[in-house]
Amino acid sequence: MNTRFLICAGSMTAFLALAGCASSPGESIYVPIGGDAPRAPEPPRTTSEPEEPRVWRKSEQPETSEPVESSPRSTSPSYRDSGESLSPAALSLIREADGLLARGDAPAAIARLERAQRIAPRSAEVYFKLSEAYVASNQLGAAEQFTLKGLSLAGNDAQMQRAGWLLLADIRRARGNVAGADQAEERAAAL
Amino acid sequence: MPSRVYARPLELYDGAGISSGALERELQLSGFRKGDGNRAGTYRRSGGHFVISTRGFRFPDGSESKRRLALNIYGDRVQDFSVLNGEASPIVRLEPAQIGGIYPSHKEDRILVQLEEVPALLPATLMAVEDRNFYDHFGIAPLSIARAMLANIRAGQIVQGGSTLTQQLVKNFFLTRDQTLLRKGNEALMSILLELHYEKGDILETYLNEVYLGQAGTRSINGFGLASQFYFGESLKDLDVHQVALLVGMVKGPSYYNPRRHPDRATERRNLVISEMEEAGLIDSVRAARARGLPLGVSGKPSYSENRYPAYIDLVRRHLARDYREEDLRSEGLRIFTTLNPSIQYAAEYAVTDTLPRLASGETRKALEAALVVTAKDSGEVLALVGGRDPQFAGFNRALDANRPIGSLIKPFIYLSALEQPERYTLITPVLDKSFVLEFDDGRRWEPKNYDTKERGEVPLHEALSHSYNLPAVRVGLDIGVDVVKETLQEFGVTSSISEYPSMLLGSVSMNPVTVAQMYQGLATSGFNTPLRTIREVTDSGGEALSRYSLEVDQVADPAAVHLVQYAMQETMQEGTGRSAYYTLPKELALAGKTGTTDDGRDSWFAGFSGDLLAVAWVGRDDNGPTSLTGASGALPVWSRFMARVPQHGLSPVVPDGVNYHWVNSERQALTDEYCDNARLVPLIAGSEPDQTVSCSGTLQRRIQGWFEGFFQ
Numbered sequence: 001m002n003t004r005f006l007i008c009a010g011s012m013t014a015f016l017a018l019a020g021c022a023s024s025p026g027e028s029i030y031v032p033i034g035g036d037a038p039r040a041p042e043p044p045r046t047t048s049e050p051e052e053p054r055v056w057r058k059s060e061q062p063e064t065s066e067p068v069e070s071s072p073r074s075t076s077p078s079y080r081d082s083g084e085s086l087s088p089a090a091l092s093l094i095r096e097a098d099g100l101l102a103r104g105d106a107p108a109a110i111a112r113l114e115r116a117q118r119i120a121p122r123s124a125e126v127y128f129k130l131s132e133a134y135v136a137s138n139q140l141g142a143a144e145q146f147t148l149k150g151l152s153l154a155g156n157d158a159q160m161q162r163a164g165w166l167l168l169a170d171i172r173r174a175r176g177n178v179a180g181a182d183q184a185e186e187r188a189a190a191l
Numbered sequence: 192m193p194s195r196v197y198a199r200p201l202e203l204y205d206g207a208g209i210s211s212g213a214l215e216r217e218l219q220l221s222g223f224r225k226g227d228g229n230r231a232g233t234y235r236r237s238g239g240h241f242v243i244s245t246r247g248f249r250f251p252d253g254s255e256s257k258r259r260l261a262l263n264i265y266g267d268r269v270q271d272f273s274v275l276n277g278e279a280s281p282i283v284r285l286e287p288a289q290i291g292g293i294y295p296s297h298k299e300d301r302i303l304v305q306l307e308e309v310p311a312l313l314p315a316t317l318m319a320v321e322d323r324n325f326y327d328h329f330g331i332a333p334l335s336i337a338r339a340m341l342a343n344i345r346a347g348q349i350v351q352g353g354s355t356l357t358q359q360l361v362k363n364f365f366l367t368r369d370q371t372l373l374r375k376g377n378e379a380l381m382s383i384l385l386e387l388h389y390e391k392g393d394i395l396e397t398y399l400n401e402v403y404l405g406q407a408g409t410r411s412i413n414g415f416g417l418a419s420q421f422y423f424g425e426s427l428k429d430l431d432v433h434q435v436a437l438l439v440g441m442v443k444g445p446s447y448y449n450p451r452r453h454p455d456r457a458t459e460r461r462n463l464v465i466s467e468m469e470e471a472g473l474i475d476s477v478r479a480a481r482a483r484g485l486p487l488g489v490s491g492k493p494s495y496s497e498n499r500y501p502a503y504i505d506l507v508r509r510h511l512a513r514d515y516r517e518e519d520l521r522s523e524g525l526r527i528f529t530t531l532n533p534s535i536q537y538a539a540e541y542a543v544t545d546t547l548p549r550l551a552s553g554e555t556r557k558a559l560e561a562a563l564v565v566t567a568k569d570s571g572e573v574l575a576l577v578g579g580r581d582p583q584f585a586g587f588n589r590a591l592d593a594n595r596p597i598g599s600l601i602k603p604f605i606y607l608s609a610l611e612q613p614e615r616y617t618l619i620t621p622v623l624d625k626s627f628v629l630e631f632d633d634g635r636r637w638e639p640k641n642y643d644t645k646e647r648g649e650v651p652l653h654e655a656l657s658h659s660y661n662l663p664a665v666r667v668g669l670d671i672g673v674d675v676v677k678e679t680l681q682e683f684g685v686t687s688s689i690s691e692y693p694s695m696l697l698g699s700v701s702m703n704p705v706t707v708a709q710m711y712q713g714l715a716t717s718g719f720n721t722p723l724r725t726i727r728e729v730t731d732s733g734g735e736a737l738s739r740y741s742l743e744v745d746q747v748a749d750p751a752a753v754h755l756v757q758y759a760m761q762e763t764m765q766e767g768t769g770r771s772a773y774y775t776l777p778k779e780l781a782l783a784g785k786t787g788t789t790d791d792g793r794d795s796w797f798a799g800f801s802g803d804l805l806a807v808a809w810v811g812r813d814d815n816g817p818t819s820l821t822g823a824s825g826a827l828p829v830w831s832r833f834m835a836r837v838p839q840h841g842l843s844p845v846v847p848d849g850v851n852y853h854w855v856n857s858e859r860q861a862l863t864d865e866y867c868d869n870a871r872l873v874p875l876i877a878g879s880e881p882d883q884t885v886s887c888s889g890t891l892q893r894r895i896q897g898w899f900e901g902f903f904q
Contacts, residue, residue, distance in 0.1 A: 028840040028843045029841040030208065031777055031839060031840070032266045032267035032268070032838040033210055033267055034777075034835075079845070079846050080844070087205070087206050088204075092282060110741060111252040114727075117570060118202070118570055118572075121803070122802070127744075148719075148746045149744045152750045152845070153845050156846075161848075
């Protein structure tokens with residue numbers, strides 16, 4: 001059983017590494033204080049000499065268009081079909097967690113993944129990773145729940161859905177829930 | 192050693208959401224000083240550009256090394272984050288702010304100080320005034336009694352006392368204040384015993400932390416650390432000569448020399464102590480003269496503790512009590528890493544203190560109280576807690592101890608229970624808004640009414656929820672069963688008892704705001720119950736981990752049904768009882784929420800969430816009196832003002848498997864086309880779509896017009 005999980009975990013890692021780089025489904029609209037995503041153009045980025053005070057030349061500023069009323073025609077509530085992608089910061093924490101898992105330190109990996117979860121709470125990958133870490137520490141109940149949570153955020157990303165359902169099937173089988181495992185496998189196959 | 196309580200560390204990385212002002216406040220709270228940004232523990236800011244030199248910190252899960260960081264804040268987000276010196280990393284944690292200490296064995300909070308961190312002038316002055324031979328005597332000092340008498344005669348009044356510090360400590364610590372000879376004898380004996388068992392330094396430190404220095408209502412002010420906070424609003428280590436002199440002078444009679452009540456007496460006493468300091472050679476005559484000329488420098492409003500967040504610490508304490516004995520919290524020097532987010536707490540306190548004075552009027556306005564709970568939507572971490580209109584006051588904690596009927600906050604759970612049976616209920620199922628009488632076996636009658644006492648006949652379910660009509664809610668609740676609704680509440684984390692009387696369908700069940708937040712967590716996270724947490728880790732004084740409180744999730748409801756409820760709760764904000772929120776909040780937040788009002792406005796509730804945050808607000812009176820407020824006019828303004836102060840992501844729930852959006856005509860329960868009249872895009876669970884279709888052939892003009900409108904957006 002454990003070997004099977006290691007294989008599964010390995011394949012998940014490879015899959016997620018890929019998913020992290022794949023074209024991103026984006027994230028929710030960020031709304032700063034005072035409302036409305038920033039409309040004015042971004043100030044020039046200064047990375048080389050951040051100590052220098054910024055020089056603003058009026059002529060260099062791109063034209064600012066009048067703010068457009070962006071509310072949609074219908075006031076229909078907001079929803080999305082796809083889950084959210086991982087930021088580089090979250091991804092770096094997940095890589096650290098991978099390293100810790102590989103060294104057999106599941107508790108430390110979980111701590112790292114919870115940090116990642118806090119900064120990317122709507123990304124299915126983080127929850128699948130947490131599930132993997134709980135599998136490694138033989139807490140299959142928690143693992144199953146995190147897989148379900150990940151699946152709830154995977155949206156219409158078939159690859160992500162498939163990975164989640166297969167992970168769920170493995171966990172359920174290990175817990176002796178054969179019917180549940182078969183069901184999960186069917187879901188994966190139907191995608 | 193007391194337990195130290197830390198806020199959550201701020202994580203800095205590209206994309207982190209924080210305003211410049213909030214970052215600067217956070218830095219100051221974590222002990223950073225404005226400076227060149229090169230020395231560890233300093234930062235430099237110019238506009239939105241920050242350079243920060245961290246000191247490094249040992250977290251339970253590993254060390255964060257010393258680094259120099261640069262970043263820009265633009266649109267309330269971190270950009271151009273880079274590590275200038277030190278180990279490279281795309282994400283760095285700042286040192287966490289210490290937000291308090293826990294000393295639960297005493298009724299009163301102390302601000303415990305250690306001898307080495309106390310300014311040397313304090314113990315020196317204390318000895319000069321109270322016990323000159325402290326380091327030489329063996330607990331009692333017959334000679335010093337004589338010396339004190341002499342000094343008193345010379346000054347023409349009582350300047351010194353004859354008791355040693357040890358005796359005073361014994362008196363303060365162990366014994367009653369009755370003036371009897373027997374007591375005096377006991378005191379002397381115990382002082383000698385104390386001296387035999389403990390070092391002088393230990394006794395002095397304990398004295399500094401125990402001595403009685405005032406009274407605030409039922410609460411006694413013990414120790415110089417707390418007294419410094421209480422009288423000056425400053426940390427003991429920052430006190431000036433004249434302030435040290437006042438505190439030492441007050442040892443003799445804290446209420447007689449109370450500087451707030453008797454400023455003249457207090458000044459006179461203080462100046463005497465300053466002269467003693469001068470005479471003992473602790474300060475030169477110039478400093479002494481200058482100190483004597485200063486005003487008392489007492490703060491206007493007493494601040495009770497360094498626990499700036501008493502309500503939050505209260506919740507932390509209760510969570511700790513599940514796993515730790517009080518003695519251990521007091522003495523083991525534990526380090527407690529909490530989930531408190533100082534920026535969010537700041538906004539929450541502002542929302543309460545700024546909004547309450549604008550609500551209701553007259554006597555009611557003065558009597559209004561409030562509570563506000565804020566959690567991270569997907570992790571269940573409690574980020575902020577306000578327990579009353581004065582957030583600094585460590586008194587009745589309404590967020591935890593005000594158990595009030597929740598009113599219409601129960602309705603989403605009634606409809607969720609119904610929508611979990613898609614073959615019977617969908618968002619467009621017509622429900623009856625019509626009065627009825629329920630007669631119990633014992634002959635009692637119950638006749639629920641709508642808030643506006645109107646009746647509308649058949650209305651679609653989503654509208655019944657978004658407009659919070661009572662009659663359809665009760666009808667649907669009775670149809671699916673009160674026991675089923677009760678079960679739903681329990682699965683969402685309610686552990687208190689829930690009555691099965693039908694009146695529970697209108698929220699007669701009582702809960703505190705934290706329980707409501709727990710219950711709404713499952714709605715906000717698509718059906719995953721996520722236990723609320725205030726603590727991430729507890730370590731011993733050496734940094735070894737003792738407990739970790741991990742994220743837990745538990746699916747308790749069908750995500751598809753929860754998605755439908757979230758839709759109706761977003762509609763509540765756009766068209767229903769919560770729409771006034773958008774007078775001030777940007778539409779992009781796409782908030783979901785629910786109002787709650789109880790009879791005569793005794794309780795005004797609002798619970799709702801964005802993409803990141805869940806917040807529950809309660810407004811009402813401690814005496815449970817009427818207020819004329821509704822959920823929308825009392826709690827919602829508090830909630831909205833809070834949400835307006837925090838940069839965050841809009842809510843955009845992922846459509847779960849098995850849910851599809853359709854254009855429907857909800858009046859006729861039929862599928863329709865996008866640009867037909869009464870068309871509304873509604874999520875439906877697969878298989879529950881209406882059989883009928885209405886086309887709007889007669890309104891071709893409207894369709895074409897709609898097509899054009901869509902084209903130009």
